[in-house]
Amino acid sequence: xxxxxxxxxxxxxxxxxxxxxxxxxxxxxxxxxxxxxxxxxxxxxxxxxxxxxxxxxxxxxxxxxxxxxxxxxxxxxxxxxxxxxxxxxxxxxxxxxxxxxxxxxxxxxxxxxxxxxxxxxxxxxxxxxxxxxxxxxxxxxxxxxxxxxxxxxxxxxxxxxxxxxxxxxxxxxxxxxxxxxxxxxxxxxxxxxxxxxxxxxxxxxxxxxxxxxxxxxxxxxxxxxxxxxxxxxxxxxxxxxxxxxxxxxxxxxxxxxxxxxxxxxxxxxxxxxxxxxxxxxxxxxxxxxxxxxxxxxxxxxxxxxxxxxxxxxxxxxxxxxxxxxxxxxxxxxxxxxxxxxxxxxxxxxxxxxxxxxxxxxxxxxxxxxxxxxxxxxxxxxxx
Ligand code: SAM
Numbered sequence: 001x002x003x004x005x006x007x008x009x010x011x012x013x014x015x016x017x018x019x020x021x022x023x024x025x026x027x028x029x030x031x032x033x034x035x036x037x038x039x040x041x042x043x044x045x046x047x048x049x050x051x052x053x054x055x056x057x058x059x060x061x062x063x064x065x066x067x068x069x070x071x072x073x074x075x076x077x078x079x080x081x082x083x084x085x086x087x088x089x090x091x092x093x094x095x096x097x098x099x100x101x102x103x104x105x106x107x108x109x110x111x112x113x114x115x116x117x118x119x120x121x122x123x124x125x126x127x128x129x130x131x132x133x134x135x136x137x138x139x140x141x142x143x144x145x146x147x148x149x150x151x152x153x154x155x156x157x158x159x160x161x162x163x164x165x166x167x168x169x170x171x172x173x174x175x176x177x178x179x180x181x182x183x184x185x186x187x188x189x190x191x192x193x194x195x196x197x198x199x200x201x202x203x204x205x206x207x208x209x210x211x212x213x214x215x216x217x218x219x220x221x222x223x224x225x226x227x228x229x230x231x232x233x234x235x236x237x238x239x240x241x242x243x244x245x246x247x248x249x250x251x252x253x254x255x256x257x258x259x260x261x262x263x264x265x266x267x268x269x270x271x272x273x274x275x276x277x278x279x280x281x282x283x284x285x286x287x288x289x290x291x292x293x294x295x296x297x298x299x300x301x302x303x304x305x306x307x308x309x310x311x312x313x314x315x316x317x318x319x320x321x322x323x324x325x326x327x328x329x330x331x332x333x334x335x336x337x338x339x340x341x342x343x344x345x346x347x348x349x350x351x352x353x354x355x356x357x358x359x360x361x362x363x364x365x366x367x368x369x370x371x372x373x374x375x376x377x378x379x380x381x382x383x
Pocket of ligand 1: 031032033034037041068069070071072073074075090091092093096118119120121135136137
């Protein structure tokens with residue numbers, strides 16, 4: 001395998017050179033490395049570092065982290081090298097494991113990092129890890145049961161199968177997540193909430209709960225960081241944050257219905273047309289604003305390639321209202337036959353009319369609010 005040296009953060013890593021015939025696509029290399037995921041990794045380093053600072057240190061116990069699907073190992077190598085956490089770098093590919101070991105030796109971090117050559121599901125069923133990180137090709141669904149069993153404190157998950165999650169590949173999404181998504185204007189938020197709903201249900205099998213610290217949809221992927229706690233009662237309470245969205249395709253009115261055992265109105269309470277129903281999905285919070293601020297502060301000090309871009313996105317996450325689901329101004333204006341205004345102007349008008357309103361990291365033309373569609377339309381029409 002041909003390799004080259006790259007540097008992400010403070011860590012130099014050997015990564016494969018993709019083969020020419022396949023347009024140098026990362027997936028064409030014998031071991032996967034995607035430079036486009038650098039921001040995902042930069043945020044991982046900062047988020048894990050912040051999370052670790054919040055754990056009471058126990059001199060008797062070592063905090064363990066597993067990069068369950070490592071490929072070149074770049075994510076776990078950076079964590080071991082840049083924040084010193086004890087890391088297991090696992091991949092079932094022999095080529096990947098050889099490269100990981102080479103990288104551990106070159107960085108001289110054998111006291112903190114260990115290569116593991118197993119099926120991720122076997123490893124996660126064998127051992128508990130304080131922090132479990134899943135960064136698969138496409139869907140994390142085949143690994144969620146084992147990750148839910150293994151994880152003790154923090155679960156971080158990437159999903160790159162946005163088409164199934166967001167309803168563009170409906171049947172595939174239903175098969176993988178046992179939920180029905182909508183492929184409409186807020187499909188990106190739908191994807192995040194469908195994934196979180198599935199993870200919450202997997203955790204509840206083990207009497208575990210999750211509290212989302214940060215969840216974002218960026219380009220072609222979704223990423224979430226979840227604080228994990230144990231307790232059957234807590235798990236029962238958490239399931240109240242799962243439910244359904246009733247959306248009226250005629251007037252655009254939507255309603256969040258919390259709980260798995262509640263009656264759902266078939267018809268829209270605004271215009272009486274028939275609702276569409278999505279779910280089960282996560283209706284709880286997506287972020288902890290304080291955690292987002294701490295990651296921003298960490299990134300400001302950290303040497304990393306995508307720092308400023310990551311900070312901008314995190315500021316949107318921190319400041320957005322945690323109300324499902326966002327509204328797209330362009331779609332509303334199209335329906336009303338109006339041209340769109342500056343998004344900040346729309347938000348100010350909503351606030352001036354007594355409603356909560358904010359921008360959202362999901363889309364530059366969209367906003368979140370507690371106003372109903374009829375109020376939103378009135379306010380936009382008067383701008
Ligand atoms: N986390 C890496 C990064 O940040 O560059 C990328 C990981 S890559 C998308 C997914 C990796 O998972 C591949 O290297 C593949 O060999 C590995 N893999 C897929 N299924 C696996 C399984 N069941 N057990 C262990 N490794 C697996």
